[in-house]
Structure formats: C-alpha cells, structure tokens
Amino acid sequence: MSKIPVTVLTGFLGSGKTTLLNRILTEHHGQRIAVIENEFGEIGIDQALVINADEEVFEMNNGCICCTVRGDLIRILGNLVKRRDRFDRIVLETTGMADPGPVAQTFFMDDDIRDQFHLDGIVTLVDAHHVALHLEDSSECREQIAFADVLVLNKCDLVDLATVEAMEQRIRSMNALAKIVRSEHARVDLATVLDVGGFDLERAIQMKPTFLEPEYPFEWSGVYDLTTPDVQIALEDGPDESLDLVWIPTSALTLAVGSETVERANRVWAGEPTRVSSGQRHVVDPAVPVTLDLSPAGVKAFAFTLPAPGRYALFSQHHPSEFDLRVLTRETPLEPLVSEAFAAGHTHDDEVGSVGIQMAGDLHPEKLNAWLSRLLREQGNDIFRMKGILSLAGSPNRFVFQGVHMLFDGQEDRPWGEAQRVNNLVFIGRKLDREMLNREFRACLA
C-alpha cells in the first residue's frame, strides 16, 4: 500500500496560505483531499473534508524539545486511514506561529504515521512585503523558512524587483536547499508545491547551489571591460554602513569557484582595507581591498582610478541589489559581462544558514553512525533539517537519508552504477561550523 502524501503549509498570518490552499483544492478536484487546520481559515470548497484540530505539541521523553511531536496529528491521521477509500492527499495548514519541528518530527517518531504517510513537503509562504520585519523579530518566521522544502515568495507585486531579489538572496542564505518560487496572489504552478517528493537534493545540486561552495568573504562578483581607467560606483542606502570591495585584473570570463580570479580575490580580501568616502577619488591598488564608507544617508558615489583600462573583476561583500549598486564609466551604467553570486560568508553564528558538503570517497558506516549520533546529540537543537546521498563502503547502492533535529531516517536507494560515488549532504540550522562539519565528515571516510 503506497503511503499517503502530506503537504504542510506554513507561513505567517496574511502570507497567503489560505489562498494557496483554496487553489490546491480547486485545481486538484480529481483528488480526495483532507485538510487539517489549526486555525479557522476561509476554505471555499465543499468537497474537501476539513478537520479543525487543536495544535498539541507533545514531549515524547523527558522534556527534550527534539522529541516533540504533534499529538493532534497522530490522532487525526491515524483515524483518517481507517477506511478502504482512502484520501489521496492530506494538506495541513499550520498556524502562523507554529514551529514546524514537531510537525516534521511526527512523521519520524510515530510508528503508525511513518508506516502510512510520508511528509511530501513543507511549503512556507513568505510575504515579500512584510517578511523583513518578521525575520528580525520572530524566531518562528526564521524556522519556518529554514524547514521549508519549497519557499513561495508571495505578494511580489507589492514590492519592487530589487527588494524581491534582495529578499530571495536573504532567504536563500538561510535555506540553501529549498526551491524558491515567486508569486502574486499565491499563483504558483501547483507542480512546484505538490509532489515535492521530500528528496530534492539532486535537483538542488544540479542547480549549482552556492551552499556546496567553499566559503568566500564576498557574496557577488561581476566582470567588466573598462575602456577607461576611471570608473564610478553609485549606491543607495542599504542594510550596512560600509561595503568592502576588491578589484582584480583578469583576462578570463569565468568566475567559477576555485578559479584563479576568485581565489586571488579571496587572498587579497584578507589584507588590511583602505577606507574611502563618498566623493573622494581613490587610486586602486589591486592588491589592497577597499572599504566604502556608507554612513551618510542618500545616494553615494565613489570615483576610482584603476591602473589601466582593461578587464576587471569586481568583488563585493554584499549582493549589489541590497544597495542598488551600479558601476558607471563616463556616467553611463555598465552591465557586467558575467556575474556570479557566492555563498554568504559573513553570516553570524547565531543566524540560520546552510552548510553543504560534497566529498568523493566511500564512508565507513560505523564511523559515520558514531559521528552523526554524537553530532545530533550535541547539536540536534540547532540542526533543523539535513538531507544526504551517501556512498557507503561495501554497498553498491546509494544511501539516502534525511533528518529533523535529532531524528534521522535512511535507506538504500538505487545502485550507483556508472555514476561517480560522491557524498552529498546538507545541514540547515543555527550556529553551523562549516569547517568543523567538513573535517569531521572527512574523518568518516573508510
């Protein structure tokens, strides 16, 4: 008997959950869908079974928050399968303030639920108009983003494109694994939010995600061909009072991770920067980083003189969209020939972020198990989700696993066959130490 998929809709009040739910119900009219709601929504569809439930978070043993589950779900889901004509899908709409952890953990912790249902995906709606505020003052909001398999950046019609891009960049830095879709009035292709399949790590890797890259201190780079050594940079007000830049002369048109240009910028970045103010002309030494003083309000313009005309790669501490940064020559805006975004390396330790590990080689199963057990015991509170495809020594098959806080679940998948045996795993959480995770994971190789 196949397991019934469960889609969890999270997001703050007003983010568009009910609108999306109504769309799922109207456009999937061939399916029998049961909806579990923890707050009264306005569902306009008669044929769906709507169940109102009280959100009940249960501690499974001795007050450990990593072992909390949703008791209301255990009861309700358990009762919904006691019939021959079963539901095709369950949609759970959580309250705006719900912690997604216990919801996800319910699908690991309860035997009956695990036997009969699978968590297809956590879909988090984010109100592009208000999320910046919620991100600052609500840990629930950050956790809903961190837990998501799909992030719907809704109400994009209410903000300008630069804000949408900056926000997408920000939520991407918190959750590198999720599929991000933009929408207006929750109009998204339902195929992007349903049948997510839980395990979209490969899709994420194919998208060349920045979370698998080494950590750079810069977020963005663009390559420009300059016909004059004089160049201006103009910026609006942004999230920080300063911005670090590096200019690297280059002949290449690539900004690939590990390429000579990028590695050189990384080395230059480590040096002591020169601080420059708006209105000043600065003669650039490509071996020295520059710190722009952005403390005055309003538009700021910096004039640079480079050693010679030619091709340069500009590296920026933040994404240009956050400051509406423009590069100009002779007062004409210049578009980069190529540009590249890099993993945010400046996130603070207590912020939510992602760490990806990609490593060839076979793992020693006992070492891996011992490491994961210790890691989750010590850091399970801060690890929201993890997913991986691993190469275990002695097994011809891929081993896929996923986890929530301290719980994890894995099984053998299809054979590796001709494919290269590469381990890929991703952690999403707080206070993740990329260097330590990589080092300890490497020690698990056979």
Place this chain on the structure above:
Amino acid sequence: MSGLMPSAGLKPASLTPGARADAGDHVTGLVMNRPGTHLAAGSGAGHVRIFDAASGEQAGEPAGLVGGVLTMAWSPDGTWLAFAGQDPHVYLWSRLTGEHMRLGGHDRWVDRLAWSPSGKELAVASGRQLHIWTPGDGSSREFEELPSAATGLAFSRNGKDLLVSAYGGLRIVPVHPGRPPRVLAWQGSLISMAPSPDGHVVACGSQDRSVHFWRLASGRDSEMRGFTYKPEALAWDADSTLLATAGDASICVWSFLGRGPEGTSPTVLEGHEGPCTALAFAPRQRMLASGGRDGRLILWNPTRSKSPGAIGEASSPVTAIAWGTAGTSLWTGHDEGWAIRWSLPGR
C-alpha cells in the same frame, strides 16, 4: 472449559467462523448491548449497523454521521446506542422505537463517549472540550477546558467522577461542581485507558511504549515497559485481577492478586504474527480473546497456560472484539469491513 483448553504441547483447537455481517467499511468499533441481543458495528467511513447477535441479521442502520465512527456506547439498559466521530455531533438511536436524536454541536470531532451508570447522562469529549448531556431533556453542561485532548473517557464506578486520560496524565473530574479536578500527572501522552471493573485501578497505554497505571485510592502509580509498539490494546478480566496489555505480537498478562503486579513478571502469551490489535476478556471467566493484524483470533486461558487454547483464522486484520454476554460466543471486526461471529466449541 477444560475441553477447550488443552495442556501445553497439544495442538490448539481450531475455531470456525460463523455468521458474517457486512459492516460497510473498516470496523472501528464493536459494542454488544447489555442483554447481549444486539451488536453495533461502526466503520471508518461512517456506517453504523446493528446486528442480531445470534444470527448476524442486520437489525437497523442508524443514519446521520458524516465521517468515520470514532466512539460508540450502548446505554446501560441496552436500548439506546450513542455514537459519534468525524463530525461535531453526538447521535442517539433507540433500538426499541428506531427514534433518532442529535446532540451538539461541538467544534471538533467527537473522540469519546461514556454513559453514566444510571443511563441518564452521557459524557462527551471533543478535543479539549468536555460536556455532560442529559438526553432526556436535551440539556448539557460544559466543563473547564482540558489542557489536552481526551484520549480515554469513563465514569467512575459510583458515577460521581469522570476519568479522563490525555497528554500529561489522568484527570478525575467531579461530575457535580464544588470540588476541583484531581490530577494524577504523568509526563507523557496517554493514548488509551481502561479502568478496572472494581473501580480501584486505571490503566493507560502511553505513546512512549509503556503502560502506566494508577491505584485511585492512594494515587500511587506504576509502569510497565518494554513494548516495541504503542500499547493501544488493554483489557481487564471481570474480577479486576488480570490486566492484559499488548503493543506488539506478545500479550502480557499482569496479575493484581496479592501485592502484584509490582515486583512480579507478567505471563507472556505468544501466538500472533504481527501486532495484537484487540483484547477482550470473557464476561464471567478468565478467558481472554485476542485479535491481530495477522487476521487471527486466539483464545487463551492465561492463568493455566501460555499456549493458545483455540485459534480462528480470517483473511483480514482484526480491529475489534466484542463478547456475547454469556461468554459462549464472540464477534470480531475486520479491516476489510465485516464482522464475524465465532462460537466456542464444546459449549
């Protein structure tokens, strides 16, 4: 009984199925009325069907419930059936007149029902709400909201209190206002409840794979651990001396004689392949019936033998068991939507 229960090593007797009744869908509950004349079967799709307990002929089909049946109870005189489930109402049906009543509504599914010993009042748990209805005049009283949804509900033997199991422990709620509820706290999620017939002990299955029980007089609690599955099936014998518990394929029978069960080992009954899902002691003897996902009905005499006394086989998992009042026949409910009558051999 001796003809039915061979000594160890002998092959258990084989039970043959008798009448088969169509319950409509996955049987969520079977309840026999007090004189033992009528069996009510509830289904996960909302069917409620009444069968003649001897012949299996359908004797009524009370309508009304929109979703699946979660709870059913016959009034103590065996004439009114109360039922409820995935719908905010409680339904009543008279076996004598066919009369219907509907009480409600609540905000949520109705999870549990219990008749008072007098049969005049009906306790109803719906999520965290707790009500007592008086069907005679249609009036109701609402109690203080529970901290967590009720998973078990019963009147105390004297009818003065309601016993409510939930996450966080057992609550003893006075039926009449004046006294505060008594809380027997337990840090865990109680998923099933079985008060002993003599009213002295309340046993509860817990989500954390244990069985917890309280002696009501002292409030002293004890615990039984070691199940590999949630122990949802619990049953007391009529004398309140034996408590049978099951969470996996093994059935544990605990004796409350003497100072037990603390410090004693249970009698472990092995005979199911897969989880045991239903347990019921015969009304006046210490004969235990168990049903499992393996489709087996097994009869045991746990004080005499650890081996099955008799085995019946069905092709669909057993979900419920109800004994006839004489203890000479019983019914099993099944996942595929029927109920089967079994006669005990040699009686």
